[in-house]
Amino acid sequence: MSFDADYYCYYKESVECSLPDVYDEKYADLFDISYLWTEKDDKYKVAPEPGNETFNVLHISDFHVELDYVVGGEANCTTNMCCNGRAVNKLSVPNGYNYSELLTDDEAEGLSLYNSSYIDGVFVKGSFNQSVIDNALVWEPASTFGTYTCDAPEILINNSLVAIAQFQQANNLTFEFSIFTGDLVDHDEVKYTGYEMTKKSEEVIFRDIKYQLKDIPVYSVMGNHDNFPYGEQGMQKYGFNNMFDWNSELMSELWLDYDWIDFETAQEVKEHYCGFSVTTKRGLKIIALNSNVFYFKNHYAYINMTKDPDSFGHYSFLVDELLESESKGQRVWIMYHIPASSDALPIHSKLMGDIIERFSPYTIAAVFNGHTHYDQFQILYQGNGSDSNAKTIDNVVQHTWIMPSVSPNYYLNPSWRYMEVDTETFSVMNAYTYYAKLNETFYNFSNEPEYEFEYSSREAYDIDWPESSPLNATYWHLVAEKMKDKNSTMQMYSDFSMRYSPEPDLCDEGDCDSFWCYVTSFTTQQYANCLTAEGVSDSSS
Ligand SMILES: *[C@@H]1O[C@H](CO)[C@@H](O)[C@H](O)[C@H]1NC(C)=O
Ligand SMILES: *[C@@H]1O[C@H](CO)[C@@H](O)[C@H](O)[C@H]1NC(C)=O
Ligand SMILES: *[C@@H]1O[C@H](CO)[C@@H](O)[C@H](O)[C@H]1NC(C)=O
Ligand SMILES: *[C@@H]1O[C@H](CO)[C@@H](O)[C@H](O)[C@H]1NC(C)=O
Ligand SMILES: *[C@@H]1O[C@H](CO)[C@@H](O)[C@H](O)[C@H]1NC(C)=O
Ligand SMILES: *[C@@H]1O[C@H](CO)[C@@H](O)[C@H](O)[C@H]1NC(C)=O
Ligand SMILES: *[C@@H]1O[C@H](CO)[C@@H](O)[C@H](O)[C@H]1NC(C)=O
Ligand SMILES: *[C@@H]1O[C@H](CO)[C@@H](O)[C@H](O)[C@H]1NC(C)=O
Ligand SMILES: *[C@@H]1O[C@H](CO)[C@@H](O)[C@H](O)[C@H]1NC(C)=O
Ligand SMILES: *[C@@H]1O[C@H](CO)[C@@H](O)[C@H](O)[C@H]1NC(C)=O
Ligand SMILES: *[C@@H]1O[C@H](CO)[C@@H](O)[C@H](O)[C@H]1NC(C)=O
Ligand SMILES: *[C@@H]1O[C@H](CO)[C@@H](O)[C@H](O)[C@H]1NC(C)=O
Numbered sequence: 001m002s003f004d005a006d007y008y009c010y011y012k013e014s015v016e017c018s019l020p021d022v023y024d025e026k027y028a029d030l031f032d033i034s035y036l037w038t039e040k041d042d043k044y045k046v047a048p049e050p051g052n053e054t055f056n057v058l059h060i061s062d063f064h065v066e067l068d069y070v071v072g073g074e075a076n077c078t079t080n081m082c083c084n085g086r087a088v089n090k091l092s093v094p095n096g097y098n099y100s101e102l103l104t105d106d107e108a109e110g111l112s113l114y115n116s117s118y119i120d121g122v123f124v125k126g127s128f129n130q131s132v133i134d135n136a137l138v139w140e141p142a143s144t145f146g147t148y149t150c151d152a153p154e155i156l157i158n159n160s161l162v163a164i165a166q167f168q169q170a171n172n173l174t175f176e177f178s179i180f181t182g183d184l185v186d187h188d189e190v191k192y193t194g195y196e197m198t199k200k201s202e203e204v205i206f207r208d209i210k211y212q213l214k215d216i217p218v219y220s221v222m223g224n225h226d227n228f229p230y231g232e233q234g235m236q237k238y239g240f241n242n243m244f245d246w247n248s249e250l251m252s253e254l255w256l257d258y259d260w261i262d263f264e265t266a267q268e269v270k271e272h273y274c275g276f277s278v279t280t281k282r283g284l285k286i287i288a289l290n291s292n293v294f295y296f297k298n299h300y301a302y303i304n305m306t307k308d309p310d311s312f313g314h315y316s317f318l319v320d321e322l323l324e325s326e327s328k329g330q331r332v333w334i335m336y337h338i339p340a341s342s343d344a345l346p347i348h349s350k351l352m353g354d355i356i357e358r359f360s361p362y363t364i365a366a367v368f369n370g371h372t373h374y375d376q377f378q379i380l381y382q383g384n385g386s387d388s389n390a391k392t393i394d395n396v397v398q399h400t401w402i403m404p405s406v407s408p409n410y411y412l413n414p415s416w417r418y419m420e421v422d423t424e425t426f427s428v429m430n431a432y433t434y435y436a437k438l439n440e441t442f443y444n445f446s447n448e449p450e451y452e453f454e455y456s457s458r459e460a461y462d463i464d465w466p467e468s469s470p471l472n473a474t475y476w477h478l479v480a481e482k483m484k485d486k487n488s489t490m491q492m493y494s495d496f497s498m499r500y501s502p503e504p505d506l507c508d509e510g511d512c513d514s515f516w517c518y519v520t521s522f523t524t525q526q527y528a529n530c531l532t533a534e535g536v537s538d539s540s541s
Contacts, residue, residue, distance in 0.1 A: 002304075004303070006019055007302060012299075023525055030306065034354065051423060055423055056173055056176065058213075059178070059179050059368065059431075060406065064185065064225065065151065065152055065204060066081070068086075069084060069154070071114065072113050073138070076139040081189065082149045097139075113128055114445075117154075117155055121162065148410065149411075151186040151407045157208055160406050163449075163451040164213070165214075177219065178209075179218075179219050183225045185226055193225070195246075198227070203250075206255075220260075222247070222292070224338060227244060232297075233273055233293060233300060237313065248272075253266070261276065273290040274290050276288050279330075283330060284331060289335070290336070290337075291344070293348070294338070318355060322358075325363050334366075334368070339372065342524075344524050350524075352523070360380075360473075373404065374404060375415065376402040377400065379396060379522065380473070380522035385527065386529035393478075396473045398522075401431070404433065404497075416433075418431070422470065434454055435452065460492065461478075483516055483519065491508075494507055
């Protein structure tokens with residue numbers, strides 16, 4: 001039996017095609033990857049308890065540089081991507097329209113329309129785009145440091161990295177390493193994000209990161225935007241790799257050159273579609289995977305996926321690494337761009353959940369994703385997600401941290417985070433999220449955005465949780481329960497999710513109805529089953 005064509009039809013042809021529930025007993029033999037491992041020994045059923053010392057790790061994600069961003073470009077566009085030189089609104093501004101007259105005098109005077117940049121790491125204010133005022137060509141002009149309808153101008157990325165560097169100095173702390181959970185390239189139409197643009201965006205951003213973070217190793221995964229053709233990845237096994245080799249070769253060289261990985265790891269990057277594993281100097285293993293292998297837009301992912309879901313060798317790579325660590329009592333972080341529930345093909349997604357369940361909580365200390373641009377978490381429970389009452393504290397398996405973006409796209413404030421990590425178990429003890437209010441840069445003469453403290457994951461939700469316990473899946477289960485019980489907690493989660501967006505979701509008005517399902521589902525099927533059980537529809541945030 002094969003479901004390849006049904007999935008293809010469902011996802012690619014927008015036709016009604018019914019899909020199997022991948023958790024259905026009928027298909028237990030089909031959607032099964034347990035042949036890759038031996039059964040979990042009892043001694044691996046509990047996580048080690050943390051010690052009393054921590055070190056700091058930076059987490060950044062979803063930069064999406066818009067290299068053709070133009071200060072004064074159309075931010076209220078009807079084309080696919082605003083703020084670049086081509087962006088237009090299908091309705092031209094009416095006669096007599098004058099953007100600056102819509103503003104208060106103070107605002108008009110401080111309009112941030114300067115073409116600025118960081119030169120040798122120092123902010124230099126450029127020249128004012130007077131033509132915006134004189135000619136009324138656009139409805140809403142793109143602002144120096146970014147606009148809520150666009151991806152990030154490079155200067156916003158530099159500003160964020162400068163803020164991180166300054167934060168370390170001001171607080172006398174150093175991030176021992178950083179993880180970057182993907183997406184460097186912007187969301188423009190494929191014809192404008194071709195090979196050259198994709199490659200250039202990748203090179204520019206990694207250069208900017210290296211310039212500011214200096215000797216801090218940065219471990220990265222590639223996002224769905226970080227390949228050309230967009231979203232695609234062919235598998236070596238069926239002879240489809242040549243077309244994509246350029247990317248893993250480029251990353252392998254670049255990361256080696258920046259001293260983020262060693263020679264041996266650089267070879268691995270080439271073999272595993274930019275995936276690799278490294279062991280940090282403290283002994284933590286980090287496994288990085290390319291999630292395009294299960295991305296629903298990747299055409300190659302459908303090939304023989306029912307019978308050969310590991311055609312990329314991605315799961316056997318992951319499981320081999322986990323088995324090796326388990327046998328040594330080594331703890332592991334796993335990172336991949338697309339969360340297993342968001343845009344992941346259901347079969348692959350279930351298998352990912354199965355693997356994570358098998359190696360939690362003893363070996364897997366944490367899982368990290370990006371992709372959604374929202375600040376979120378998702379809990380993996382045992383079961384198929386169709387029974388909300390089965391999501392109990394005893395059924396909690398693992399969870400993932402979904403990292404907020406630097407890109408403001410769409411109506412989001414840029415954000416980064418650091419974590420306090422236990423030196424013995426590498427469990428995350430706390431996470432501190434910082435954000436910059438982008439709207440405060442619109443009329444401030446293009447002065448630099450200021451990143452400020454947003455919240456501490458341990459304090460914000462006011463959960464009764466021992467100081468010595470990590471912020472593990474059980475902790476997030478308690479947060480999820482509180483979100484379900486109290487709109488104010490749900491609203492807090494939502495506000496964090498969008499970093500106090502000026503266009504927030506309003507939970508009292510039903511904007512957050514799918515959020516409980518979202519945070520208590522880990523796989524695509526579990527999420528779908530939860531939405532059905534709860535009678536709500538997906539609002540995907
Ligand atoms: C999902 O699990 C529930 C028990 O929690 C079970 O009743 C149901 O049949 C399962 N669904 C499928 C498709 O296997
Ligand atoms: C931390 O734990 C170690 C043992 O693991 C102990 O010797 C030490 O006193 C503890 N330090 C503090 C500050 O509690
Ligand atoms: C100034 O803004 C206009 C839009 O009003 C844009 O078309 C133009 O390219 C910008 N000029 C410069 C020099 O950036
Ligand atoms: C903006 O500044 C950059 C760097 O100084 C420069 O390369 C670019 O030509 C300027 N663009 C415009 C439209 O003035
Ligand atoms: C960003 O920083 C890099 C590294 O210093 C620099 O080369 C680049 O020109 C900067 N770009 C902007 C727009 O600030
Ligand atoms: C818009 O208003 C400003 C300030 O009143 C003025 O300087 C500018 O010339 C006006 N632009 C147009 C196109 O009328
Ligand atoms: C954006 O453009 C539309 C026309 O496409 C116009 O009706 C609307 O008022 C504009 N909004 C702003 C904030 O400029
Ligand atoms: C900064 O931290 C180091 C240890 O991490 C310590 O030795 C040093 O005294 C601290 N400096 C200041 C100014 O607090
Ligand atoms: C699909 O995968 C199965 C199992 O690995 C294999 O036997 C079969 O040859 C594959 N089909 C094709 C067309 O490659
Ligand atoms: C989370 O940590 C607490 C305290 O250490 C522990 O009791 C619980 O079992 C852990 N949860 C998971 C899912 O490992
Ligand atoms: C920016 O947006 C925040 C909401 O995130 C709001 O509280 C603040 O007043 C706004 N600032 C300006 C200058 O509009
Ligand atoms: C909580 O939000 C729901 C909408 O999701 C709304 O129906 C309900 O009235 C809200 N409850 C309170 C106490 O505001």
